[in-house]
Amino acid sequence: MLKDVIEIIKTRRCVRKYRDDPVPEEEIEFLIDCAKYAPSGFNLQPWSFLVIENKDVMRKISENGKKAMIPLIDPFKDTSQNAKEFLVFLKTKGTDMFYGAPVLVIILGNKNMMTTDWDCAMAAQNMMLAAHSRGIGSCWVGGVLPALMDETFLKELGAPEGYKAVAPLIFGYPKGEIKMPERSKPEIIWLK
Numbered sequence: 001m002l003k004d005v006i007e008i009i010k011t012r013r014c015v016r017k018y019r020d021d022p023v024p025e026e027e028i029e030f031l032i033d034c035a036k037y038a039p040s041g042f043n044l045q046p047w048s049f050l051v052i053e054n055k056d057v058m059r060k061i062s063e064n065g066k067k068a069m070i071p072l073i074d075p076f077k078d079t080s081q082n083a084k085e086f087l088v089f090l091k092t093k094g095t096d097m098f099y100g101a102p103v104l105v106i107i108l109g110n111k112n113m114m115t116t117d118w119d120c121a122m123a124a125q126n127m128m129l130a131a132h133s134r135g136i137g138s139c140w141v142g143g144v145l146p147a148l149m150d151e152t153f154l155k156e157l158g159a160p161e162g163y164k165a166v167a168p169l170i171f172g173y174p175k176g177e178i179k180m181p182e183r184s185k186p187e188i189i190w191l192k
Contacts, residue, residue: 008133013180015137016099018172022053023103023136031171034130035107035123041115047123048163050106057157058104062097064153065144066090072146097144101170106148108163120166127169137174144168
């Protein structure tokens with residue numbers, strides 16, 4: 001199901017509805033293999049990958065993420081309709097920050113390397129584009145990052161010492177059609 005790279009870039013969307021079908025282990029390994037080809041400062045490749053398929057563990061991360069996000073979003077509820085709606089989602093019992101996706105991959109970055117965040121972000125983009133090329137949906141769930149900043153919790157999940165969570169990504173087969181969101185024309189500043 002390979003597509004032209006430009007088509008992949010322009011048609012990839014965040015998926016928030018997933019079928020129950022599991023993503024085969026070989027596919028996850030393929031996505032991680034694609035991630036390792038991302039550029040990295042000084043070729044340090046500061047990443048590690050925590051793969052979670054256990055629904056109970058994912059539910060625990062989701063619940064911790066919701067609790068950690070509420071105080072961060074609450075100040076904006078009166079000025080942003082999106083914040084108000086997200087706050088309702090966070091406070092509603094049983095909502096899932098992972099939208100029922102069958103697998104969560106947390107890209108972990110070595111805390112002692114200066115380009116870790118950027119390097120891991122590029123690895124995440126490689127994974128999401130590769131997933132789309134294979135008919136697998138993805139979404140970067142940044143809302144759980146405040147919970148994953150708790151080093152004790154992250155260590156409980158199996159993260160190696162000296163690593164932090166950078167990119168929590170979910171993967172699964174999309175359920176239904178994903179609407180194409182509008183894209184704004186970017187401001188371009190030319191210096192000639």
